[in-house]
Ligand SMILES: [Ca+2]
């Protein structure tokens with residue numbers, strides 16, 4: 523019983539997190555959340571909070587200026 527309790531909590535947490543991600547999806551909310559210093563772009567360190575973006579940073583940064591603009595974020599489909 524102790525084992526199932528330990529398994530149930532992370533599972534519920536994951537489901538809850540997915541629910542939040544789904545409700546926050548397709549909006550600039552995600553971009554704004556990642557832009558923690560609110561300078562209007564996502565730096566490489568800010569991108570670490572986003573698994574897909576951190577893994578594809580160089581591809582998403584199409585103008586290669588080292589930061590992700592909202593246009594680049596959106597063009598990569600990360601606002602979906
Ligand atoms: Ca920023």
Ligand SMILES: [Ca+2]
Nearest residue numbers: 583587589590
């Ligand atoms: Ca850029």
